[in-house]
Amino acid sequence: MFFNKKKKSETIYTPIDGTLKGLEAVSDPVFSEKMMGDGFAITPSDGTLYAPINGTVSSVFPTKHAIGLTSKNGVDVLIHIGIDTVELDGAPFEIFVKEGDNVTPTTKIATIDLPFLAAKEKENDVMVVFTNMDAIKSIDLKITGSLQHGADLGAVVTN
Numbered sequence: 282m283f284f285n286k287k288k289k290s291e292t293i294y295t296p297i298d299g300t301l302k303g304l305e306a307v308s309d310p311v312f313s314e315k316m317m318g319d320g321f322a323i324t325p326s327d328g329t330l331y332a333p334i335n336g337t338v339s340s341v342f343p344t345k346h347a348i349g350l351t352s353k354n355g356v357d358v359l360i361h362i363g364i365d366t367v368e369l370d371g372a373p374f375e376i377f378v379k380e381g382d383n384v385t386p387t388t389k390i391a392t393i394d395l396p397f398l399a400a401k402e403k404e405n406d407v408m409v410v411f412t413n414m415d416a417i418k419s420i421d422l423k424i425t426g427s428l429q430h431g432a433d434l435g436a437v438v439t440n
Contacts, residue, residue: 337381
């Protein structure tokens with residue numbers, strides 16, 4: 282008799298319309314050098330942001346530039362909007378969720394005023410980072426070109 286330990290897999294979805302790229306392509310070294318964890322980035326073509334996973338909102342930063350989510354299998358996801366946008370004190374962002382809310386890939390979590398970011402000369406890349414890498418066995422994402430929100434990007438497998 283043997284035991285087959287089933288892997289826990291989380292499907293990851295595109296949270297915003299735009300062009301996908303590897304995290305290493307982001308201009309901020311905190312993200313490109315994966316200091317906070319691994320993941321991906323999207324250069325948005327639209328300003329409506331959805332949840333990339335099924336889970337719960339774990340945090341909404343007071344400056345509205347970042348939102349934390351936790352998946353049903355315990356994957357911690359940080360969604361960071363733009364580069365150096367914390368100094369804008371939330372001006373270009375409207376948040377539609379609060380801590381404790383359940384979210385799905387159809388849940389609109391925020392809107393981003395892309396023209397405002399451009400006027401302030403801020404990069405608008407949206408980073409999706411898996412911050413608890415010690416709990417993650419593998420990340421299998423199909424990062425390619427332009428996608429619409431809600432597209433299946435692949436999966437994160439937890440230990």
